Each structure stands twice: as structure tokens, then as C-alpha cells.
Amino acid sequence: MSGALRLGTRASALATTQSGHVADLVRERLGRDVELVEIATEGDVNRTAALAQLGGTGVFVSALRDALLEGRVDLAVHSLKDIPTTPADGITLAAVPVREDPRDVVVARDGLTLGELPVGSRLGTGSPRRVSQLAALGLGLELQGIRGNVGTRIRKVRDGEVDAVVLARAGLARLGRLDEVTEVLDPLQMLPAPGQGALAVECRSADTGLVAELARLDDAATRAAVTAERAVLSTLEAGCSAPLGALAEVVEGEDGEELWLRAVALSEDGGLSVRMSATGPVAEARELGTRLASDMLAEGAADLMTASPSRDHQ
Numbered sequence: 676m677s678g679a680l681r682l683g684t685r686a687s688a689l690a691t692t693q694s695g696h697v698a699d700l701v702r703e704r705l706g707r708d709v710e711l712v713e714i715a716t717e718g719d720v721n722r723t724a725a726l727a728q729l730g731g732t733g734v735f736v737s738a739l740r741d742a743l744l745e746g747r748v749d750l751a752v753h754s755l756k757d758i759p760t761t762p763a764d765g766i767t768l769a770a771v772p773v774r775e776d777p778r779d780v781v782v783a784r785d786g787l788t789l790g791e792l793p794v795g796s797r798l799g800t801g802s803p804r805r806v807s808q809l810a811a812l813g814l815g816l817e818l819q820g821i822r823g824n825v826g827t828r829i830r831k832v833r834d835g836e837v838d839a840v841v842l843a844r845a846g847l848a849r850l851g852r853l854d855e856v857t858e859v860l861d862p863l864q865m866l867p868a869p870g871q872g873a874l875a876v877e878c879r880s881a882d883t884g885l886v887a888e889l890a891r892l893d894d895a896a897t898r899a900a901v902t903a904e905r906a907v908l909s910t911l912e913a914g915c916s917a918p919l920g921a922l923a924e925v926v927e928g929e930d931g932e933e934l935w936l937r938a939v940a941l942s943e944d945g946g947l948s949v950r951m952s953a954t955g956p957v958a959e960a961r962e963l964g965t966r967l968a969s970d971m972l973a974e975g976a977a978d979l980m981t982a983s984p985s986r987d988h989q
């Protein structure tokens with residue numbers, strides 16, 4: 676194959692930065708020329724409707740997949756945490772490059788941390804996962820649903836519309852805005868969304884040559900971690916935005932490297948939760964996630980989450 680590869684991307688600052696990063700990897704590692712092709716999605720065009728009304732974060736993903744299947748682009752880059760766990764016909768997840776730090780962070784007024792925010796402070800987040808875990812901390816914060824891209828959410832703090840927001844550290848890192856962070860949240864308090872901080876590089880399954888080439892961008896440790904996290908998500912049959920956190924890390928065990936997986940499922944108000952962890956071989960990531968989720972189901976995890984009425988994005 677020759678000629679420039681066309682890489683489909685959403686037009687937001689975060690999406691084009693992520694896509695630019697993957698384009699650089701393709702040029703460096705595969706020696707291929709790449710051009711970015713911006714694809715408008717319903718979620719970008721319609722900024723007023725709640726994401727849940729538009730069909731959840733899937734609206735961002737499906738426009739790029741349509742562009743792939745129609746041959747308008749050759750590969751597409753998404754935030755992995757926005758991708759539903761059910762595979763799409765004709766699309767292959769060809770690479771998951773090295774992950775950014777997956778933790779969530781706080782951006783608060785006056786450099787404050789969560790614990791320093793006075794009772795009644797307004798904290799903006801549209802994510803049930805963040806809302807439930809923040810509520811569970813019992814800080815007396817007033818949680819407000821907000822939407823918008825990373826820049827918009829930070830501006831709401833600057834403008835005094837809210838006192839703080841919680842965001843993925845990875846997004847800020849990619850945008851070069853880590854200086855705005857006032858606290859990095861420990862996973863003990865706030866488990867990230869499955870796949871948070873990782874990128875997904877997709878292409879057409881029929882494009883077998885490109886599938887093989889893109890596999891060289893894959894990072895084995897990241898792939899194992901997100902496979903375990905997403906197995907929790909699919910076994911619990913949760914949407915991509917359920918009140919569910921999961922984080923897997925490759926750690927040094929007694930017999931060498933192993934995968935350490937932690938997960939929590941909560942009721943939307945954070946009042947009830949099932950939290951568990953397990954370790955297993957890195958090569959059996961999916962089994963580890965499935966097993967942990969089954970144990971969580973036995974403790975009533977599904978009932979907790981289905982009690983939650985609304986589903987929005989992470």
C-alpha cells in the first residue's frame with residue numbers, strides 16, 4: 676500500500692491533539708505518511724441536548740466508524756473510554772498505544788483540593804461515575820451536571836459558575852494544561868472509567884494489511900489493563916457511562932509481572948457500593964475482569980447500578 680493514510684478525527688482540541696499524537700506514531704514507527712480528516716459528529720454539532728438524549732458517547736464513535744466503513748478515512752482515533760464494549764461489525768481495534776496516567780484530577784478555584792472546598796461548594800461533572808464516588812466521600816458538595824469539552828469545563832471554574840470540576844488527567848496532559856490541576860485523585864477515592872487515559876486506533880477489519888501494521892503501535896501492558904477493565908464493564912452489562920470505576924495495573928508479583936484489578940459499582944447517590952480487587956496473569960486479562968465482575972454481581976452490583984435512572988458520559 677502507498678499514499679498518505681487518512682486519519683479520521685473529531686474536531687475538538689482534545690481529539691485533534693490525540694489524533695496528532697497517533698499520526699506522529701504512525702509516521703515514526705510505520706514510516707507512513709498521514710493526513711488528518713475532521714469528521715463532524717452529532718455530539719459536536721448539537722451542544723444543547725444532553726448527551727444521553729443523543730444516545731450517549733456512542734454518537735462520537737459512530738460517526739468516525741461510518742467514515743471508516745464508507746472508505747472516507749483509513750483509520751480513526753478515539754478515547755478508549757468512550758467506546759462501547761460490544762464490537763462493531765467490520766471494525767477492528769487495531770492498536771491501544773501506551774496509556775497516559777489514568778487518574779482523575781480536580782481543577783478548583785484558588786488552588787483548593789477536594790478536602791479544602793467548603794461544605795456546599797458547587798462541583799461540576801456530568802458523569803454518574805464521578806458523581807457517585809464524590810457523593811460517597813461525604814464532603815457535602817453540591818454536584819451539578821455540566822457538559823462541554825475540557826476547555827469549557829475549566830472556564831466554568833474561572834467564571835465562578837462552579838467552584839470545581841473533576842476531569843481526566845490524561846485530557847489535560849495531552850492539552851498541555853496540567854498546570855490547572857489543583858489535586859490528583861488517588862484511585863482509593865476515585866477509580867477512573869474503564870479505559871480512561873488510553874487511546875483506541877480503529878480500522879476496517881477487511882484492511883488486513885493495515886490491521887497488521889497498526890498492531891506495531893500496540894502496548895502490551897496497556898492492552899492487558901484495558902482488556903481487564905472493559906471485561907468488568909461488559910460482564911456487568913453497564914453502559915459506557917454507568918456508575919462504575921475500574922483500574923488495572925501491571926505490577927511486580929511474587930512470580931513476576933501480574934495484573935492487579937480494582938473495581939467499584941455504586942448507586943447513583945453513592946450511598947451503596949460494591950468494591951473488589953483481584954490479581955491474575957497478564958495473559959489472562961479478560962478472564963480476570965470477568966471473574967471480578969462475576970464476584971461483584973454475586974454481591975448485588977447489578978441491582979445497585981440499575982437503580983440509577985440517568986446515563987450520561989464519563
Ligand SMILES: NCc1[nH]cc(CCC(=O)O)c1CC(=O)O
Nearest residue numbers: 754842843845846871872873989
Ligand atoms: N467523556 C469525555 C472524555 N473522553 C475522554 C476524555 C479524556 C481523555 C481520556 O480519558 O482518555 C474525556 C474528558 C474527561 O473525562 O475529562
